[in-house]
Amino acid sequence: MSSTVRNIELTAPRSWSELTQEQLRYVFYLLATFADMTVVKTYMFIRFAGIQVVKKNRFGWQCVYNPDNESGYEVFYLQPWQISSFLKQLDWVDSTETMDNRLDVIQGLTAVHPLLQEDPATKRIITFGDYLCMEQQYQLFHSSHDEQHIDKLASFLYRRPDFSRPDNISLTPAERLATLAWYAHIKYVMSFAFRHFFRKVNGDSDISDISILESVNTQIRALTDGDVTKEQLVKQTDCWRALTELDAKAREAEEFRRKFPKKD
Secondary structure, X not given: OOOOOOOOOXXXXXXXHHOOHHHHHHHHHHHXXXXXXXXXXXHHHHHXXXXXXXXXXXXXXXXXXXXXXXXXXXXXXXXXXXXXXXXXXXXXHHOOOOOXXXXXXXXXXXXXXXXXXXXXXXXXXXXXXXXXXXXXXXXXXXXXXXXXXXHHHHHHHEXXXXXXXXXXXXXXXXXXXXXXXXXXXXXXXXXXXXXXXXXXXXXXXXXXXXXHHHHHHHHHHHHHOXXXXXXXXXXXXXXXXXXXXXXXXXXXHHHHHHHOOOOO
């Protein structure tokens, strides 16, 4: 009497972009709950592959699999090396810089354009003034570790139906982590789009309220050419348009320094 061997194909998302909204929310719940990335990836693998782990015995880890939600299910065993191989395929979760995905809705609020660009459907923009406020809240969080700054950052990234900002929001730990990861990805993309403007200077990572204020004022002065009457107009400009101009000014400054280097 022969037995039929059935191949079981276990699959899981291979990048941030492949995650559904439910899956994305679950991943950030795990990241906010567990510090050990192996634990995070193990839960991801079990959830996304659609298996249940029953117990460990001399054959390995006994699992059940019912991909079609039928009354019957498949019993199979996984060896430690196989689990390690599966978890390796989830290494993309180690970095959020390339997280080209984000939670569409938090606390009943809707996310703005993924990269803070003009919404092609509504034509709504993120102003340069809003961008400066977001950058300030992001930097202040990393300086103080006060989570209220993440909530304030989220109030610019998530809006009411009329695109107005919420007065006060209080995010869950998972939502805070997701907000930080999304904004970090925005900064990552912008660092390539505006290479001349977003460049590290002397590797200085020290951040203070004064340095942030100085940075904001410097950016505004660069766009207004020192004309204070233009400041409000500049703040209402599309943030990508303003950053494009700042990048061009930074490039011109670099070219000037190359042509006319300082003499000792």
